[in-house]
Amino acid sequence: MASVAPNLSAVRETMDVLLEISRLLNSGLDMESLSICVRLCEQGINPEALSSVIKELRKASDSLKTSENVGS
Amino acid sequence: MASLDQKSPNVLLQSLCCRITGKSEADVAHQFQYAVRVIGSNYAPTIERDEFLVSEKIKKEFVRQRREADAALFSELHRKLQSQGVLKNRWSILYLLLSLSEDPAKPPTGYVSCPSLSQALPRDAHSTPYYCARPQSLPLNYPDRTQSAQSSGSMGSSGISSLGVYAMNGPTATPPIDNSRTQVVGDSLRQQLGSRLAWNLSAVPPSVPTSTSKGLPNSMTRSVPRSRRDCDANSCVEISEASLVRDILYVFQGIDGKCVKMSNPENCYKIDAKIAVSKSLRDTVSRLAELGWLHNKVRKYTDQRSLDRAFGLVGQHMSIVYLLYMQLQVEDDQGVNLGVDSNLTLRRLLVWTYDPKTRLKTLAALVDHCQGRKGGELASAVHAYGKTGDPYMRALVQHILSLVSHPILNFLYRWIYDGELEDMYHEFFVASDPTVKTDRLWHDKYTLRKSMIPSFITRDQARKVLLIGKSINFLHQVCQDRTPPGKMIAASKSADSPKDAAELFTDLEGAFQGKIDAAYFETSKYLLDVLNKNYLLLEHMKAMRRYLLLGQGDFIRHLMDLLKPELVRPATTLYQHNLTGILETAVRATNAQFDSPEILKRLDVRLLEVSPGDTGWDVFSLDYHVEGPIATVFTRECMSHYLRVFNFLWRAKRMEYILTDIWKGQMCNAKLLKRMPELSGVLHQCHVLASEMVHFIHQMQYYITFEVLECSWDELWNKVQQAQDLDHIIAAHEVFLDTIITRCLLDANSRPLLNQLRAIFDQIIEFQNAQEAMYRAALEELQLRLQFEERKAQREAEGEWGVTASEEEVENKRIRDFQETVPKLCTQLQILTHFYQGAVQQFLVLLTTSADESLQFLSFRLDFNEHYKAREPRLRLSLGSTRGRRSLHT
Numbered sequence: 001m002a003s004v005a006p007n008l009s010a011v012r013e014t015m016d017v018l019l020e021i022s023r024l025l026n027s028g029l030d031m032e033s034l035s036i037c038v039r040l041c042e043q044g045i046n047p048e049a050l051s052s053v054i055k056e057l058r059k060a061s062d063s064l065k066t067s068e069n070v071g072s
Numbered sequence: 073m074a075s076l077d078q079k080s081p082n083v084l085l086q087s088l089c090c091r092i093t094g095k096s097e098a099d100v101a102h103q104f105q106y107a108v109r110v111i112g113s114n115y116a117p118t119i120e121r122d123e124f125l126v127s128e129k130i131k132k133e134f135v136r137q138r139r140e141a142d143a144a145l146f147s148e149l150h151r152k153l154q155s156q157g158v159l160k161n162r163w164s165i166l167y168l169l170l171s172l173s174e175d176p177a178k179p180p181t182g183y184v185s186c187p188s189l190s191q192a193l194p195r196d197a198h199s200t201p202y203y204c205a206r207p208q209s210l211p212l213n214y215p216d217r218t219q220s221a222q223s224s225g226s227m228g229s230s231g232i233s234s235l236g237v238y239a240m241n242g243p244t245a246t247p248p249i250d251n252s253r254t255q256v257v258g259d260s261l262r263q264q265l266g267s268r269l270a271w272n273l274s275a276v277p278p279s280v281p282t283s284t285s286k287g288l289p290n291s292m293t294r295s296v297p298r299s300r301r302d303c304d305a306n307s308c309v310e311i312s313e314a315s316l317v318r319d320i321l322y323v324f325q326g327i328d329g330k331c332v333k334m335s336n337p338e339n340c341y342k343i344d345a346k347i348a349v350s351k352s353l354r355d356t357v358s359r360l361a362e363l364g365w366l367h368n369k370v371r372k373y374t375d376q377r378s379l380d381r382a383f384g385l386v387g388q389h390m391s392i393v394y395l396l397y398m399q400l401q402v403e404d405d406q407g408v409n410l411g412v413d414s415n416l417t418l419r420r421l422l423v424w425t426y427d428p429k430t431r432l433k434t435l436a437a438l439v440d441h442c443q444g445r446k447g448g449e450l451a452s453a454v455h456a457y458g459k460t461g462d463p464y465m466r467a468l469v470q471h472i473l474s475l476v477s478h479p480i481l482n483f484l485y486r487w488i489y490d491g492e493l494e495d496m497y498h499e500f501f502v503a504s505d506p507t508v509k510t511d512r513l514w515h516d517k518y519t520l521r522k523s524m525i526p527s528f529i530t531r532d533q534a535r536k537v538l539l540i541g542k543s544i545n546f547l548h549q550v551c552q553d554r555t556p557p558g559k560m561i562a563a564s565k566s567a568d569s570p571k572d573a574a575e576l577f578t579d580l581e582g583a584f585q586g587k588i589d590a591a592y593f594e595t596s597k598y599l600l601d602v603l604n605k606n607y608l609l610l611e612h613m614k615a616m617r618r619y620l621l622l623g624q625g626d627f628i629r630h631l632m633d634l635l636k637p638e639l640v641r642p643a644t645t646l647y648q649h650n651l652t653g654i655l656e657t658a659v660r661a662t663n664a665q666f667d668s669p670e671i672l673k674r675l676d677v678r679l680l681e682v683s684p685g686d687t688g689w690d691v692f693s694l695d696y697h698v699e700g701p702i703a704t705v706f707t708r709e710c711m712s713h714y715l716r717v718f719n720f721l722w723r724a725k726r727m728e729y730i731l732t733d734i735w736k737g738q739m740c741n742a743k744l745l746k747r748m749p750e751l752s753g754v755l756h757q758c759h760v761l762a763s764e765m766v767h768f769i770h771q772m773q774y775y776i777t778f779e780v781l782e783c784s785w786d787e788l789w790n791k792v793q794q795a796q797d798l799d800h801i802i803a804a805h806e807v808f809l810d811t812i813i814t815r816c817l818l819d820a821n822s823r824p825l826l827n828q829l830r831a832i833f834d835q836i837i838e839f840q841n842a843q844e845a846m847y848r849a850a851l852e853e854l855q856l857r858l859q860f861e862e863r864k865a866q867r868e869a870e871g872e873w874g875v876t877a878s879e880e881e882v883e884n885k886r887i888r889d890f891q892e893t894v895p896k897l898c899t900q901l902q903i904l905t906h907f908y909q910g911a912v913q914q915f916l917v918l919l920t921t922s923a924d925e926s927l928q929f930l931s932f933r934l935d936f937n938e939h940y941k942a943r944e945p946r947l948r949l950s951l952g953s954t955r956g957r958r959s960l961h962t
Contacts, residue, residue, distance in 0.1 A: 021150070021169060024134075024149075025170060026173050029169075030091075036088045036091065038159070040088070042164075047165070048171065052110060054088070054172060
């Protein structure tokens with residue numbers, strides 16, 4: 001594993017780039033979520049599964065919101 | 073800015089859940105559990121970890137959305153990412169972002185399908201119980217989804233089975249998830265990629281039982297009856313484009329769809345007339361349905377032919393069809409995958425199916441063309457189809473041709489290298505006749521089946537192929553020679569793949585011809601070697617010449633000498649063993665004894681059929697026994713020809729012999745008979761006639777020996793030495809025999825000539841008889857006179873009267889009698905001469921008008937001093953005019 005500390009700026013740059021890409025692709029991830037995702041992916045999580053999870057969570061939250069709206 | 077510390081995935085996951093749903097950690101328990109389950113079950117990614125692919129995909133997506141600037145920007149960013157090298161799994165995050173970007177939860181800009189489609193969706197969605205049954209099963213079907221997304225790589229499986237792979241996409245509810253989610257599921261479906269779903273649903277064969285499964289969420293059961301009702305309504309139903317699309321997709325496989333059915337009287341697919349569909353849609357559907365029709369056609373053909381063994385290409389055909397179909401599927405699928413807003417309209421189908429349709433059309437046309445043919449004919453038909461300028465079609469036909477010719481090539485190689493022919497369906501162009509026995513193997517057993525010769529194999533090649541196999545079989549069976557010629561085995565036998573077949577047949581000048589030629593040379597050379605060394609073919613040919621064609625002069629002469637006293641007897645008194653004994657004696661006494669015993673033992677005497685009045689001369693013949701492989705060259709017909717020629721030559725020889733005797737007699741007796749001056753006229757006539765005859769016979773002999781026999785033999789020998797295979801030898805030999813027979817006047821055309829010649833020969837025999845009689849009488853007379861003179865001298869020596877008056881009287885009377893017989897002899901001779909000359913003149917006339925040049929030259933020689941021309945007006949016409957006249961007649 002390469003040295004982590006000196007690469008802090010590189011890391012920051014990378015995250016910026018990724019955020020930009022994410023924004024381009026309209027993925028709907030904010031910075032924190034994105035960083036979590038990056039960490040998960042780096043640890044070897046299946047991106048397909050992760051993506052499905054995220055989508056599901058979003059839907060769940062949406063539906064809950066709409067039901068809340070309807071209900072209230 | 074979050075720090076990249078190493079937290080455990082679970083923690084991360086939980087914080088992600090909180091983040092996205094915006095709830096506290098306690099509330100997201102369900103979701104978290106679900107997330108964990110999902111992640112845990114799908115740990116291994118099913119797609120390729122190819123960063124390049126993903127980035128390409130992203131770019132394509134941008135382009136599709138007409139955001140080229142963004143695409144460029146993304147490229148830039150990606151490059152930066154790569155150069156930074158911080159991330160290890162770039163592809164992972166990129167893929168994640170990409171898949172998240174497709175999320176329809178965000179209102180996508182392009183998500184617009186035609187209203188009918190979106191309306192239709194829920195109906196369709198709920199009408200398929202197959203889908204409804206799904207919640208019970210797998211939790212998540214992402215692997216299937218992504219698998220189908222990547223199915224462009226997998227073309228091996230058949231089309232129908234791959235359709236079965238099309239499972240549900242979208243997250244379905246897992247059992248633990250409570251019923252509150254079922255609503256979500258229904259809603260999510262509604263919002264899901266509409267066309268994709270319709271696609272998946274359409275993949276389900278309509279034969280799935282329509283009974284719904286248990287545990288159906290209430291919301292769905294409610295909508296089921298409604299949808300069912302709608303779809304089955306007959307009149308004036310607004311058929312959605314999606315259902316039409318679905319039907320079309322069924323039609324592509326040859327199955328009737330709900331609305332588009334096969335109408336048999338017109339043999340085409342049509343939309344059910346009861347359904348109201350706009351005209352343009354109808355047209356489009358018809359055009360698409362054509363594909364299904366073509367598919368049916370090809371399928372029917374291949375099914376029919378699947379029983380024939382030689383049609384391994386059937387499977388190939390089918391795989392071609394499925395290949396096209398798979399491509400179609402994949403294209404559809406990719407079109408579907410590419411984006412949310414892609415919808416599977418009929419128009420898209422039209423465009424996508426254009427290419428496969430042309431291919432299928434070609435196939436169908438090919439099928440039509442090939443109806444009812446098999447084997448080599450089929451190959452010819454397919455080959456004929458390849459003569460087109462369109463490179464695409466040519467490639468397709470070439471491919472099919474290679475598959476079709478593969479079994480033919482197999483046949484060919486087996487035949488060439490092993491001589492084996494296993495052809496149950498009579499598809500190869502070499503036919504074997506099982507009823508033929510070994511002795512006729514070479515000539516009759518194997519023939520070319522001309523209709524089965526593929527058009528890319530020339531006649532010459534086919535002939536060579538036939539010859540090679542025939543030679544091998546001949547070696548095996550007739551010569552009992554099973555040793556495989558070494559080089560033949562070394563020659564490659566690899567024709568195991570259709571690709572080889574294709575290469576060979578398309579490269580006609582090169583490898584194929586070379587292979588055949590090589591095999592041909594090797595086999596034929598070996599066969600000839602075997603025949604010559606083991607069976608002494610050429611030796612026997614020479615022996616035939618020596619004995620049957622009277623080549624061995626001293627032997628024949630001696631034989632004739634020995635046989636003469638035997639053969640003058642009537643034919644019925646002859647015994648074969650006597651004659652054979654004489655033959656043996658002759659052999660031993662002459663040079664013939666130095667021949668190899670192999671040859672001598674085949675020499676034999678043969679007595680022809682006896683007609684009444686025949687002398688031995690008429691029935692005697694030599695014979696030469698042949699058997700085994702030699703009999704292939706010297707067949708029965710050949711042997712009978714030889715015997716006929718022998719007969720003729722023997723007769724001519726006999727004439728020569730007779731004349732020699734006559735001449736001998738004349739020479740001997742001339743001096744003796746000088747004392748009888750009254751005979752001198754007769755004798756002179758005899759001499760003259762005899763010399764005419766001698767001249768004639770000499771010329772005939774010359775002609776026969778040199779012009780006919782020697783020349784033909786020389787030709788034959790040259791050809792045989794240069795022969796490359798047994799067929800050449802047989803042909804040369806037959807030509808030889810034909811020439812001899814024609815020139816010896818033995819064929820049907822020369823019948824008059826031959827008759828004339830026979831007449832001449834008869835005259836000669838008569839002359840011989842007459843002369844002999846005359847000589848006998850003359851000699852007797854001479855003897856008596858001499859005796860008289862002797863007695864007279866003796867008596868005078870004793871002192872008595874030499875002769876008494878009575879004796880003298882008797883003597884004189886006798887002399888006078890004798891002298892009176894002389895004119896009779898004279899006239900007899902004259903008549904003989906007249907007949908003879910008449911016969912010769914006739915013969916000459918016939919000769920000059922004959923077509924054969926050598927016979928014409930014979931006439932020159934026979935009449936060199938124009939002796940006959942003077943007497944025969946017909947001969948006075950010059951040769952040119954006769955030729956002209958002849959050509960007028962002929």
